[in-house]
Amino acid sequence: MDFLTNLINGISLGSIYAIIALGYTMVYGIAKMLNFAHGDVIMVGAYICFCAMGYLGLSPILAVLLSIVGCTVLGIVIERLAYKPLRNAPSLDVLITAIGVSYFLENAALLIWKSDPKSFTSVVDLPSLSLFDGQLVISGVTMVTVLACVVIMIALTTFTTKSKQGKAMRACSEDQGAARLMGINVDSTISLTFAIGSGLAAIAGVLLCSAYPTLTPTTGLMPGIKAFVAAVLGGIGSIPGAVLGGVLLGIIEIFAKAYIGTQMSDAVVFAVLIIALLIKPSGLLGKQIKEKV
Amino acid sequence: MSMLNVDDISVYYGNIRAVKGISFTVEEGEIVTLVGANGAGKSTTLNTIAGLLKPKHGRVEFEGENLASAKAHDIVRKGIALCPEGRRVFLQMSVRENLEMGAFTRDDSEAKETIETVFERFPRLKERENQSAGTLSGGEQQMLAMGRALMSKPRLLMLDEPSMGLAPILVEEIFDIIDELHKSGTTVLLVEQNAQMALSIADRAYVLETGTVSMSGTAAELANDDRVRKAYLGG
Numbered sequence: 395m396d397f398l399t400n401l402i403n404g405i406s407l408g409s410i411y412a413i414i415a416l417g418y419t420m421v422y423g424i425a426k427m428l429n430f431a432h433g434d435v436i437m438v439g440a441y442i443c444f445c446a447m448g449y450l451g452l453s454p455i456l457a458v459l460l461s462i463v464g465c466t467v468l469g470i471v472i473e474r475l476a477y478k479p480l481r482n483a484p485s486l487d488v489l490i491t492a493i494g495v496s497y498f499l500e501n502a503a504l505l506i507w508k509s510d511p512k513s514f515t516s517v518v519d520l521p522s523l524s525l526f527d528g529q530l531v532i533s534g535v536t537m538v539t540v541l542a543c544v545v546i547m548i549a550l551t552t553f554t555t556k557s558k559q560g561k562a563m564r565a566c567s568e569d570q571g572a573a574r575l576m577g578i579n580v581d582s583t584i585s586l587t588f589a590i591g592s593g594l595a596a597i598a599g600v601l602l603c604s605a606y607p608t609l610t611p612t613t614g615l616m617p618g619i620k621a622f623v624a625a626v627l628g629g630i631g632s633i634p635g636a637v638l639g640g641v642l643l644g645i646i647e648i649f650a651k652a653y654i655g656t657q658m659s660d661a662v663v664f665a666v667l668i669i670a671l672l673i674k675p676s677g678l679l680g681k682q683i684k685e686k687v
Numbered sequence: 688m689s690m691l692n693v694d695d696i697s698v699y700y701g702n703i704r705a706v707k708g709i710s711f712t713v714e715e716g717e718i719v720t721l722v723g724a725n726g727a728g729k730s731t732t733l734n735t736i737a738g739l740l741k742p743k744h745g746r747v748e749f750e751g752e753n754l755a756s757a758k759a760h761d762i763v764r765k766g767i768a769l770c771p772e773g774r775r776v777f778l779q780m781s782v783r784e785n786l787e788m789g790a791f792t793r794d795d796s797e798a799k800e801t802i803e804t805v806f807e808r809f810p811r812l813k814e815r816e817n818q819s820a821g822t823l824s825g826g827e828q829q830m831l832a833m834g835r836a837l838m839s840k841p842r843l844l845m846l847d848e849p850s851m852g853l854a855p856i857l858v859e860e861i862f863d864i865i866d867e868l869h870k871s872g873t874t875v876l877l878v879e880q881n882a883q884m885a886l887s888i889a890d891r892a893y894v895l896e897t898g899t900v901s902m903s904g905t906a907a908e909l910a911n912d913d914r915v916r917k918a919y920l921g922g
Contacts, residue, residue, distance in 0.1 A: 558787070558795070565777050565788050571739055572775040577763035577792035577839065681779065 395529045400652045401645065406536040406605065408644020409543035413598040414621030415628065415636035416550060417591030423567040423631035424587040427485065430492040431472060432595060433618015434499035439465045439596030440603040440613060441503060444512055454517035462596040469592025470585050478581070503611035511610045514603035535604045542597060547637045550590075554633065563587060567631065616660075620647070623667045629680025638678055688751055690715040690874055691736070691767075691843060696745030698728075698735050705731045707898035708745065713843065713876050718869050720877040720885040720906065722919055723895035729878040730772050732895070733845050736876075737769040738762040749843070764792050768841035772848045772878075774832040778821035782812050785820050785831055789838025798838065805834040808864065826857040833864065837873075844868065845876045850884060862888055882919035886910040894919070 414436060421429045442464040446457035476495050480488050520534030554560040565573040566583045574580055602617055603609050620643060628639025643663060650662035670678070689712035698706040706728040713719045721729045734740045736747055738759035747754045749765055757765070768789075777785050786805060790798035806813035809830045815823060820831055829849055836844060846865065850858040858881065866888050869875050879885035886892055889906040894915060902909065909915045 558791070561780070561784055561787060562791060564780060564784075568777045568779060569775050572771060572777065573788070574739065574759040575737060575763065575769050575771060575775075576788045576835070577760045578788070579758075579760045 395526065396652070398530055400648050402530075402532055402536060404645030404648035405641055406539050406644070407648060408624075408641035409539045410598050410602050410605070410640075411617065411621045411624045411644050412543050412637040412640025413546055413594050413601070414617060415625040415640045416546065416633065417594045417598075418622055418625040419628075419630055419632065419636040420550070420563075420587050421591045422625070424563055425473075425477070425584050427477065427488045428492060428622070429477075429588075429591070430489070430618070430622075431495035431499055432591065433614035433616075433621070434496050434503075435465050435468060435472075435592050435595040435614070436599035436602065436617060437503060437609075437611060437614035438468060438499060439599035440514065440609050441507055441512075442596070443517065443600045444514055444603070444609055447515060447517075454519065458517055458597070458600050461600055462593045465596035465599075466589045466593040469588040469595070472592075473585055473588040478584075500611050500615075507611065509610065511608045514607040514609045516604040516607065517600055518604055535601065539601045539605065542601065543637065543640075546594065546597070547633065550633050559583075559586065620663065623663065626677055627667055627670050629677025632677070632679045632681070635677055635679035689713060690750060691876065692748040693732070693736065694746045694748070696732070696735060696742040696747060698731050698740050698742050705898055706735070706742075709895070709898070709900055710745075711893050711900060711903065713874060715842075715874055716872070717891060718865070718875040718877060718889045720879060720889040720892045721895055722879060722882040722885055722892055722909075724919075725880070726897070727895040728898040729895055730847050733769055733847050733876070733878055734771075736762075736845065737767065763839050763841075766840075766842040767845065768836040768839045768843070769845045770832050770836040770847065770849065772851065774828045776820040776823075776828050776831050776835065779819055781817050781819055782823070782831055783816045785835050786812075786838050789835035792839055801838055801840065805837055808837075808867070809834050826853050826860070829853060829857075829861060830864075833861075837868070841873065843874045843876060845878075847878045848880060849877075850879065850881045858884060882915070883910075883921075886920075
């Protein structure tokens with residue numbers, strides 16, 4: 395039963411990584427930049443939800459919605475102020491800016507909410523599911539997290555393959571110049587991508603803190619990096635890849651914690667990334683693009 | 688009034704002046720071709736008209752309207768489509784999706800009808816409707832790029848090196864299609880290194896050399912000009 399419990403915990407943690415990784419992968423796919431501030435948006439989302447429930451007394455659902463709206467706006471503002479002026483700059487400049495935005499958000503959170511850890515109240519108020527005479531217990535948060543991840547993946551896949559705006563996103567991700575020739579407004583498409591990615595980050599933040607209820611200004615840091623690893627492992631730019639990478643990473647991390655040791659778990663996670671990239675540099679589901687001349 | 692009036696434009700890449708004061712006009716219903724060697728500024732000129740590049744000096748007027756402040760994605764709406772050099776189809780998207788993107792500025796229901804007319808013109812695309820564009824041959828990709836440009840129902844169609852990298856038989860086919868498009872009422876601005884083919888279907892032509900117009904006239908005049916024959920038509 396330990397094995398099953400660990401597996402379920404791994405899938406649950408992995409689903410959170412997957413939701414964060416989806417944001418990373420979409421922004422990378424369309425804007426061709428690594429938004430290292432993505433992890434900190436998660437933290438902001440969790441704080442918004444925490445304050446909405448704790449200070450404003452909103453219901454969990456409303457608090458989550460407020461958090462999504464807040465992060466969506468934050469994502470658009472970050473893109474406009476920090477990244478848009480660098481649209482034609484070398485990618486290293488953009489990368490450094492993203493790290494700067496990350497520090498800015500962490501320190502702003504430190505000013506506003508102080509460094510003392512907040513105890514986050516779970517937004518999920520569902521009873522646990524008890525199986526095999528109580529030997530296997532699946533918490534409400536776990537069920538909601540996995541469900542949310544599946545729903546988000548399906549919604550995003552449908553959006554990018556069926557809707558006009560979603561197809562325009564894929565067009566931008568392949569060739570921005572050609573997309574502009576089609577009449578697609580690349581700037582607003584990039585804004586939309588940041589909005590979606592940041593909205594997802596809010597959901598991830600709330601679910602993360604519901605499962606691991608300690609909230610500090612650096613809460614988003616490690617999950618952000620792990621989700622980045624997940625996105626690269628799955629093949630950056632690929633939606634199913636981000637989910638596969640996220641879930642795999644979550645499972646590996648929990649098993650490493652259970653069978654190798656807590657201190658080694660992160661090392662194992664990153665070792666897996668290195669090995670996977672040595673074998674398949676484009677990631678598990680990443681596409682190698684061939685060009686015909 | 689000319690349909691397209693390019694008036695003394697200069698375009699820079701950083702400090703390099705790629706186009707040095709080019710002027711020309713395109714009248715409604717014409718095929719006009721810009722011929723010239725690599726680096727003469729042909730593609731730069733088309734990209735400037737399409738709004739991907741902005742001229743530092745000079746103006747581009749389409750149907751009397753100055754395009755200086757228009758963004759590339761607005762210029763399609765005004766009735767200009769560019770089929771870019773190197774085709775630049777969306778390789779990971781299906782043939783149908785590529786065509787849908789071509790009609791991004793139009794209603795979905797109108798786009799559906801136009802897709803059918805494009806399929807009539809390019810039956811091979813219809814056969815490969817759901818294949819990703821990356822699986823098409825070079826000639827098929829060129830047809831897709833042209834079909835995609837037609838999806839916006841442009842009044843002015845700009846084609847940048849449509850024959851590049853294609854086998855001679857396909858070049859013929861592409862030029863036949865350009866001729867048909869022209870006969871059905873589309874105005875065409877054609878950029879080609881294959882000057883012979885271009886001059887054979889064009890009404891008028893401009894010869895570009897290192898960023899300036901060195902000669903202009905009717906296609907027939909230029910095809911018989913000794914200098915043009917020596918430089919671009921292999922003697």
